[in-house]
Amino acid sequence: MRLVSLLSIGFLTACVPSPGADVSMNQSKAATSTSTSTSAMNRFGLTAAPRPSRSNGEIARDFMELSFMMESGRALPVFARFEGPITVRTAGAVPPNAATDLARLLQRFRNEAGLNIREVASGPASINIEFVPRNVIRATYANVACFVVPRVSSWAEFRAGRNTGVLDWTSLKQREHVSVFIPADSSAQEVRDCLHEETAQAMGPLNDLFRLTDSVFNDDNFHTALTGFDMTILRAFYAPELQSGMTQAQVAAKLPGILARINPSGNHGGASEVNPTPxxxxxxxxxxxxxxxxxxxxxxxxxxxxxxxxxxxxxxxxxxxxxxxxxxxxxxxxxxxxxxxxxxxxxxxxxxxxxxxxxxxxxxxxxxxxxxxxxxxxxxxxxxxxxxxxxxxxxxxxxxxxxxxxxxxxxxxxxxxxxxxxxxxxxxxxxxxxxxxxxxxxxxxxxxxxxxxxxxx
Missing domain, CATH: 1.25.40.10 (Tetratricopeptide repeat domain)
Structure with missing residues (x-):
């Protein structure tokens, strides 16, 4: 989740507090509504993020902590990912700019993380992105902009699955279908930010680490688009050497070889000791x-x-x-x-x-x-x-x-x-x-x- 909206100017505006919830979330920004005039809206082009500059030893350390822990601190007992091609479907009141940003994001996943991922117009999908009103999301999790949950394909299924154990990430042995919920009445950037972090977490790591300064997997909310580090993590997450159900020890044993192969420029130095965030x-x-x-x-x-x-x-x-x-x-x-x-x-x-x-x-x-x-x-x-x-x-x-x-x-x-x-x-x-x-x-x-x-x- 994200702690605050950092763009406010300190002595003019205030921030919002972080909620406590055991789902992967983005903290909400100040309430916005989609502009009725988009003719002059600027857009970013399709540009690959630079590769991470840190050593593979450090990346491996961060991969393990990101992949085997929830944001709440709960441990994930086994490695769980999608096996096979990944499909993405949108539903609800899809904002006009979301289609372009989603297509661009999926292309980045294919180009930079080597993922077999595509959008489908209808039917069952691995990742179901549903756009719902902001006040509906806030009625469920106050101050949360967007979040991802497992084992459901719609908002209705999510509501029905609450308090039943169905939404428990720690019980997953393999990911089959998940849902991302994003407020439809948001700025184009907030929608884009939610697409980046929550879709990445739907496929990969569920944790955020305050110590990371080159990643969206960080509660400080400085990075808003997926970085080269994030794409490297996802590429490793879907390396053929790994599979769902592996233990932490099994993944740790495979990871040095995976990173040496996919990120040869990182084959230098080791990983310094990092104490946990209390x-x-x-x-x-x-x-x-x-x-x-x-x-x-x-x-x-x-x-x-x-x-x-x-x-x-x-x-x-x-x-x-x-x-x-x-x-x-x-x-x-x-x-x-x-x-x-x-x-x-x-x-x-x-x-x-x-x-x-x-x-x-x-x-x-x-x-x-x-x-x-x-x-x-x-x-x-x-x-x-x-x-x-x-x-x-x-x-x-x-x-x-x-x-x-x-x-x-x-x-x-x-x-x-x-x-x-x-x-x-x-x-x-x-x-x-x-x-x-x-x-x-x-x-x-x-x-x-x-x-x-x-x-x-």
């Missing part, structure tokens, strides 16, 4: 980035998360995310401390695999802060250096936000015509990323408010 740190992060409790209690939780990360000896993603959370919650009460926290997070992310998109999220906060202080040159430089990174990560909502920051910075510099052109260019990405006209106007108003504050500085 539940109390996760609770601290959820409190810090949640909406309940006072600002001071949330800031205290963020400081505790940083202290916990240091005490655990973490030096990578989990420490950086702790600093990020502290920066987010501290912006209004202690801007200097917030900037220091963001700076620490950015330094750590800059040396991690996949960390450039994390750095872009950090920089978005710093650019917004610079704009609020009237530092147009700094805000513009931050936006310009991150736009190519965000484009590669295919995050339209973050791209639109940075473009709006750029436009306001140009306006501050007296470059009105350039600012207007950037605002126009941002609209296509905003339509894909935010969906509704109301959401687009709200984000533009947030950025404009920062600029007004900066002009008064």
């Amino acid at each position: 539940r109390f740190w996760i609770n601290q992060i959820q409190t810090a980035l949640g909406t309940s409790g006072s600002v001071s209690s949330r800031e205290n939780a963020a400081r505790q998360a940083v202290a916990t990360a240091r005490a655990q000896g973490w030096t990578a993603g989990r420490l950086a995310f702790s600093y990020f959370a502290l920066g987010r919650i501290s912006l209004t009460s202690n801007p200097a401390a917030a900037i220091e926290a963001f700076t620490q997070a950015g330094l750590i992310y800059s040396r991690l695999p996949g960390g450039d998109i994390y750095g872009a999220h950090v920089d978005m906060q710093l650019a917004a802060f610079a704009l609020s202080r009237g530092e147009a040159d700094r805000a513009l430089n931050i936006a310009n250096r991150n736009l190519p990174i965000v484009a590669r990560a295919e995050n339209a909502s973050l791209m639109a936000t940075l473009m709006l920051v750029k436009a306001e910075a140009l306006q501050m510099q007296g470059k009105s015509s350039e600012a207007a052109a950037v605002r126009i260019d941002s609209q296509g990405w905003a339509r894909y990323g935010f969906g509704s006209e109301a959401q687009i106007r709200a984000r533009a108003a947030e950025i404009s408010a920062l600029a007004r504050r900066g002009n008064k500085s």
Whole structure:
């Protein structure tokens, strides 16, 4: 599941807490509705993600933890996957952009993960993707955007199977049919994000790991599209050397040879020891980035998360995310401390695999802060250096936000015509990323408010 919607600007908007449920889920973003005007919507092309840069020893370690554990911490006793060709079917109120994004995703699965997967128009399918109203999903799991469950082919079967044991992933010996449920009334990007993570988890790993910075299998919600690491994991998941019903020991014995074959560039180094993520740190992060409790209690939780990360000896993603959370919650009460926290997070992310998109999220906060202080040159430089990174990560909502920051910075510099052109260019990405006209106007108003504050500085 995903902890928070990270695109909000720390001192203007709040995040949502993570729910507790033993299904594979994506945390909901703020409620959106599909835009009625899609003619100017921008789309990403079909581009392969770069191969993972980490060693096969590290990938093998992560594969095992992703594949034999649930997000809730429950162990999966045996390896379970689809055997044979995989089919995908959509049902319900399918949004107009979903067909294109699904076709592109399936092509990526074939090209990058070597999967035998195709879409079918009707009849039984391995993966059944049903689009239902957001409020129906939230009535079942509060604050959840989308999720996947086993052994059912429809929402009706899911409702009937609750509390019966049918939906228990730990009892599976082999996957035969699963269902992914996605809100129909979502932005194109939220639908795309759900398609990527939940379809991947329908076929492969069910766990998320906070320590991964090059994967969508991470509760921090920075990556929104499947990465090269994710495709490597899926390719290994469906390697001919493996089969459903194998034990953890049997899979572990086969994995080094599989990774040497499918990822020869990873045949270097080993795997460092990584201690597990304790539940109390996760609770601290959820409190810090949640909406309940006072600002001071949330800031205290963020400081505790940083202290916990240091005490655990973490030096990578989990420490950086702790600093990020502290920066987010501290912006209004202690801007200097917030900037220091963001700076620490950015330094750590800059040396991690996949960390450039994390750095872009950090920089978005710093650019917004610079704009609020009237530092147009700094805000513009931050936006310009991150736009190519965000484009590669295919995050339209973050791209639109940075473009709006750029436009306001140009306006501050007296470059009105350039600012207007950037605002126009941002609209296509905003339509894909935010969906509704109301959401687009709200984000533009947030950025404009920062600029007004900066002009008064």
